[in-house]
Structure formats: C-alpha cells, structure tokens
Amino acid sequence: MKRKMKVDRNVNKDVELCRTTNHYASRKTAEALMESSIPFTSCWKRIPFFKREEYHGASEVCIISINRNEYSRARRSLTALDVRHRQRLLLNVI
Numbered sequence: 001m002k003r004k005m006k007v008d009r010n011v012n013k014d015v016e017l018c019r020t021t022n023h024y025a026s027r028k029t030a031e032a033l034m035e036s037s038i039p040f041t042s043c044w045k046r047i048p049f050f051k052r053e054e055y056h057g058a059s060e061v062c063i064i065s066i067n068r069n070e071y072s073r074a075r076r077s078l079t080a081l082d083v084r085h086r087q088r089l090l091l092n093v094i
Contacts, residue, residue: 014041014065017074018089021058025088028081029064036077040066068094 017040020026026042033040042064047055055061066074071094078086 013068015068015071015094016092017064017066018091019061019063020089021055021061022088025085026062028085029089032077032081033074036073038066038070038074038077040064
C-alpha cells in the first residue's frame, strides 16, 4: 500500500518581506538575501498618480516577497544591512 506524501501547508505561500522606492536599497536587499541563500522575488509596480503622496512622490515601488518558511532567516539577514539602507525599507511583519 502506498502512502500519500504530506505536503507542507506553506508550499507556494509567498509573503511580502518589504517594499521600497529606492533602487539602491532594493539592490542591496537583494544582495543580502542572495548571500544568505534565501529565495525571493522582486517586482516593480507603478504607483497611481493620486497615491504618490503616500510614497513621497515616487512613481514606482519595489516589492520583495519570500516564502513564509524563510521569513525569520530573511529578517536576520536584513539586520546586516547598512542603517541608511534599512531605513529606506518598509518591512512587513507577519
């Protein structure tokens, strides 16, 4: 009799780690995640004209997402970032 493999409930469950409007801060964040071997996705989204006041006039925002299981490792790797880059990130708390 074959046993069914049990699939983790967090498979394909990506959560937003952070967002930023600064290109340099997003690049440094991606480098920190790659050094820690944490898989992530990043995408740039356009901000509508009337919502740009919330983002201090920026026209696009970078959203970095990771798997839910890697969240604590990713937050630890972001503490290694320089303070001025970390201040430009809007971190999401799970």
